[in-house]
Amino acid sequence: MEHSGQPITMLFVCLADAKLAQSEIEKNITELWNLASALGNATVVDIILQKGVPQRPLYIGPGKAREVADYINNHKVDVIVVDGALTPNQKFNLTKMYWDTNPKIEVWDRMDLILSIFSRHARTTEAKLQIEMARMRHMGPSIYGMGMILSRQAGGIGTRGLGETNTELMKRHWKREMKRVTEDLGKLKGIRERQIEHRRNAGLSTVSLVGYTNAGKTSLFNALTHKKNLVENALFATLDSAVGEIYMPELGKSIIISDTIGFIKDLPPELIEAFTSTLLESISADVVLHVIDASDPDIFGKIDIVEDILHQLGIPEEKVFLVFNKIDAIPELNREKVITRTVPYPHVFLSTVTREGMDELLAAILPRFKK
Ligand SMILES: Nc1nc2c(ncn2[C@@H]2O[C@H](COP(=O)(O)OP(=O)(O)OP(=O)(O)O)[C@@H](O)[C@H]2O)c(=O)[nH]1
Ligand SMILES: [Mg+2]
Known part of the structure; x- marks a missing residue:
């Protein structure tokens, strides 16, 4: 599982429901691709796509499984990444099938890929x-x-x-x-x-930053606390929760702010379970800032995913503030439309790059701490 630094060649095997629109399929593949690049040393050599639903022994159909066998017979592949959740049996059956061609072959599912990124970071x-x-x-x-x-x-x-x-x-x-x-x-x-x-x-109040991975949580954390934590254009740059302080002159004291791991579509429940101690900071905060990449074409899809996870974590809606980040990257953003779609949450639009909207954010959350 650990390829520590050496280049890995990957073959993606994706199963797409026949009802799924082409744009959805492409979105899923792009996300898998982004995950693979977050590893830092993986090259995706090809994508084999099957339309249909998971089948029992091999997850993909037997014909598709043979197509994959043919592929690895003719190309160098270290890891086959199946975009989905394999049962241990399916993983075993697939691996066994490809062993003879390549005794070192590994079969990963989406969770294995995420875990490898996590290990790396x-x-x-x-x-x-x-x-x-x-x-x-x-x-x-x-x-x-x-x-x-x-x-x-x-x-x-x-x-x-x-x-x-x-x-x-x-x-x-x-x-x-x-x-x-x-x-x-x-x-x-x-x-x-x-x-x-x-x-x-x-008597210290706390604010936590949550959001989809790569939304700009750490950038906002750094901008607010004047720290220099790692900001990266990669998924899951942050894995731990970092805590800092923001001095609020109006309050005559500091508030505590915490940054944490980003969320992602289909976040496996095993991960939420395992990360509860890191996520405690967010769960216990007085105010939860949901940081959103406003320039993301899939902005609403990602908002929904994060809201779902916040709900699973038992974070009450009243605590949530929406922070539309990266407005510098999308000057044409239709703010009215965005807001209509995201009522009833209070919100601000900002950019951690130009710092536009930063004061507005602090002013907006201030009343929450006066009580
Ligand atoms: N254009 C623009 N880019 C930004 C802004 N804020 C952050 N970014 C970029 O977005 C990328 C992700 O930023 P991070 O702060 O690491 O995001 P994160 O939400 O902490 O990501 P993870 O820790 O990986 O979940 C980086 O490339 C940042 O430079 C912004 O206001 N404008
Ligand atoms: Mg981060």
Whole structure:
């Protein structure tokens, strides 16, 4: 799974519902492409598309699976990325099918790709543990999944068939590891909870930044706090929550602001679960700023996705403020239309580049802290 830095060639295998419009299909492929580029060392050599719905043993149909086999027979491919969620069995069956052509081939689904990006970007112990947890959940104690991964780690072809005992052993190992990671994360979550409690007791108000990945959350965080956290035109540049302060002269004190991981379409539930400790900052905030890339052609689709996740996290609507960022990049934006589509939330339009709208944002959230 870890290709640490070496170039990886990827083949995308996408399944699209026959009812899906061409523009939707293209949007999905573009997002998968953006995810792959967030890895930093992946090249997508081709896309094999099938129209239809997932099938049981191989996810794609048997004919399509053979087409993929032909492809990898004739081209160098390190990783086959299936744009969807594979069951451990489907992943095993597909991998087995391509093993003979390329014993090193790996089959990933969308979650594996996201996890690889996360691993690449994780810096803190907490982020690393969260990813480990998500990865273990994703693999599950599944007999085939574990058997496959471990036998391959053990050295490939000769050790393919794992016996019953080994599988049982692996299951126990999975449970033990899961327990360890859960406990370690629990401790870190406890520390975070105490910090949040402490701030609350000290009468400090908090604002959190949430939004689709690449919307400009960290840019806004930096602009408000005068910090220099990593801003990147890549998905998931931020994986941890960073906390800073903004001095509010009108209040005669500072408020706390937190930046966190970005959201994405079909965010796997395993990830939300695993990242709850990072997301605690957002959940507990007094004001939640939903940062939006106003220049994104799919602005409303992304707003809906983020709102959905905020809802899942139990963040009340009254706390949410919409921040339409990057207005410098889209001077022709029809603000009226945008607002009509996004009532009843209060909103501001701004640019972290020109700083237009920044004062307006602070003025708009100020009344929330006076009470
Ligand atoms: N034109 C323009 N670009 C911006 C603006 N704000 C941010 N960007 C760019 O948008 C990209 C993403 O910015 P980030 O601040 O890293 O976005 P993020 O929401 O923190 O992204 P993740 O942490 O990856 O989820 C970067 O290339 C920024 O330079 C803005 O106001 N105008
Ligand atoms: Mg960020």
